Amino acid sequence: MKDIPPLSHIPAFEAAARFESFVRAAKALGITSTAVSQHVRALEDWLGTPLFVRKARGVQLIRQGQQFADACQNALREIRDGAERVSLQKTKRKVGLACQPSVVSLWLTSRLPDFMERHPEIQVSIVYPFGATTPEEVGADLLIRHGTTPDRTAEKLLSAATRPTCAKSYLEKAGPLDRPVAIRDARLLHDETEDAWRLWFRQHGLELPGGNAPVFGDFNLLISSIQAGHGIGLCPTALIETDIASGNLVVLSEDAADTDKYYWLIGAHALSSDAELLRQWLRDQASV
Secondary structure, three states: OOOOOOHHHHHHHHHHHHHOOHHHHHHHHOOOHHHHHHHHHHHHHHHOOOOEEEEOOEEEEOHHHHHHHHHHHHHHHHHHHHHHHHHHHHHOEEEEEEEOHHHHHHHHOOOHHHHHHHOOOEEEEEEOOOOOOOHHHHOOOEEEEEEOOOOOOOEEEEEOOEEEEEEHHHHHHHOOOOOHHHHHOOOEOEEOEOHHHHHHHHOOOOOOOOOOOOEEOOHHHHHHHHHOOOOEEEEEOOOOHHHHHHOOEEEOOOOOEOOOOEEEEEEOOOOOHHHHHHHHHHHHHHHO
């Protein structure tokens, strides 16, 4: 006996087994019940054993027929699943977004499922910007860039103004911290350099105190230390609105530094319709 039965007979047999009716199988397949019967009979001849008991009002699988039906249904399911996976890979549309890790972790990650639900056919690829000034430099469609006004046409997405911020637990331990002098005498945490705090205190006629306050080379590291209750840092409050609203973080003063800085949204010169969808969605999220 050959290893594989004629595959052309399998759909008719599987449908007949599923419905236990040649008539209903024929309707499902768009062929005649006679054709279904012929396919099943040819398959039984090839296997050398009956698969159904024929009755006046349909057919009934016998033990061998049920075993073979289970095998066929499993095989067809695997084929359908494999075809779907291949088709999705072929048709999946990708959009590249270059973005700083802090923007991703603090602002984008919690919002991104909304875009995925709205556009399940689009896969967003998020890459590190490596200091890029345009999305083309890192092979992306869109770039969210921090700083003052870029040379290239861009739109303001979020304010990057920073304000003194600490964890609720630190405030309870070290407070009250409602005056610049009190903030100066507390434990300060720095992002990359001491310049931001130095400028903030000068706005209030104060000098940055000396000491060995830690300097973090990445804002994600700084915010982690702030959230852990280790001190006060200057934070872009637009990125931490969720923590502020929940009460986990407390803004100690509305006086801001870096008021000339923003998170800018820059698009590649030629954007696909999918990239335009992501750009508009980012705009909408920033305006909420």
